[in-house]
């Protein structure tokens with residue numbers, strides 16, 4: 323990893339504590355951070371370096387995938403961390419920050435590189451980048467990169483405004499927009515599985531694929547994040563970024579080279595091919611929104627969204643979103659992509675299911691065998707793996723057909739200890755590899771698509787449905803598929819009390 327001074331804005335916040343400090347530590351333990359680095363933690367509240375390093379230790383203890391104790395190794399790591407109290411509106415403070423940064427650069431023999439990580443509320447991004455320049459922090463030889471967190475805007479106009487502000491200071495090639503789903507091991511694996519396997523790629527089109535289903539379900543509710551979430555909702559929080567990115571990776575053509583711009587170019591072509599909703603009626607027919615009412619999970623009562631302390635009691639924000647989306651290009655013409663996400667659903671899982679069309683002439687039908695479709699399932703998280711469902715002869719029978727499963731569980735491999743998404747992304751940003759960060763044209767096209775839905779929703783609130791917390795969301799999400807002759811396939815083998823459908827030959 324390149325030598326750099328990392329300027330971590332928002333160092334006392336939740337993201338730094340839960341994700342960023344543990345990521346730095348894992349990279350250090352794996353030898354991916356040389357000794358030529360320094361981290362300056364920045365936020366308004368007062369902290370001594372001692373206190374900051376104690377915070378660092380407790381965050382690593384709680385969240386890192388490596389064990390830690392206050393030993394020599396940790397102390398050597400922690401010496402690279404300093405804290406400075408700074409209000410991002412105070413330009414003079416940035417001049418002082420420059421002096422501190424330059425002295426750390428000299429102390430750790432960094433060589434001028436700077437990585438500015440904005441773990442801050444997005445409304446501060448513009449001011450902070452302006453003050454980075456005004457404070458003279460870019461007046462040093464070396465690379466200067468800006469890593470910013472989502473959400474990138476609230477809609478297309480606000481994203482354009484934000485982008486214009488950032489671009490006054492940083493070039494596009496130096497802006498690293500985080501979508502942490504792109505840092506997930508199995509999301510990155512989709513491209514490899516698609517493009518490096520002869521038995522997938524030839525079938526990857528509308529001739530053989532009936533539909534693709536993307537599910538990002540969460541068991542958690544809004545918790546204490548209502549201040550942000552109630553303004554955002556599932557559409558902006560999950561669909562505009564994580565879901566559309568996964569859809570693009572499933573649908574894109576093979577890049578000509580494994581070069582960040584070639585890969586991002588292919589994703590952009592998918593975003594350009596998304597069929598935008600033309601009017602409110604189309605949105606009503608193809609999109610479902612819901613909000614969780616009170617319910618229960620594992621016998622415990624769960625409060626309604628509107629009763630959550632951090633939420634407006636009259637909120638009409640959606641906590642569930644499902645849609646039928648089409649990619650209007652040669653490969654995908656006529657193939658529906660069904661996407662859904664929600665809070666307070668029965669399981670925490672992210673899965674992509676590819677449902678294949680049936681064979682053209684089912685000779686087993688004559689023997690009254692309805693064949694189950696072949697499924698290919700990418701298990702993204704928390705379980706990581708690949709699952710394939712196919713038809714086979716029931717052993718010992720006279721041609722009786724049963725579904726069998728081939729299940730590869732990557733996360734079950736002993737000692738694998740898969741890197742966290744933030745580790746990978748931090749590492750990539752420091753190496754200057756932007757493959758798994760979103761480029762402005764992707765982000766703006768995604769907003770264009772999402773804004774049409776948001777606009778239709780503004781016109782009528784009547785289609786917001788309640789669903790009991792702990793259930794699979796509004797019934798209309800089922801109808802979305804049923805009208806095309808499909809159904810949501812079970813995720814994690816469990817779906818509304820259905821028996822796990824995947825049989826293993828060994829169990830027969």
Ligand SMILES: NC(=O)C1=CN([C@@H]2O[C@H](COP(=O)(O)OP(=O)(O)OC[C@H]3O[C@@H](n4cnc5c(N)ncnc54)[C@H](OP(=O)(O)O)[C@@H]3O)[C@@H](O)[C@H]2O)C=CC1
Nearest residue numbers: 332333334335336337365366367409410441442443471472
């Ligand atoms: N938490 C998470 O899991 C995720 C967060 N994100 C994004 O990351 C960003 C940060 O989120 P999160 O850590 O949860 O937010 P928090 O509210 O927990 O932290 C915000 C941080 O900003 C600092 N801050 C606020 N105002 C100022 C200011 N004027 N000058 C200097 N520092 C300031 C706060 O410190 P102080 O009060 O001391 O100034 C604090 O360190 C957001 O954009 C969020 O959307 C994205 C995905 C997941």
Ligand SMILES: O=C1O[C@H](COP(=O)(O)O)[C@@H](O)[C@H](O)[C@H]1O
Nearest residue numbers: 472502540542559560564672703
């Ligand atoms: O970006 C976000 O993602 C999380 C879900 O991430 P995961 O890695 O745990 O699947 C979601 O809870 C949050 O609302 C959203 O902002």
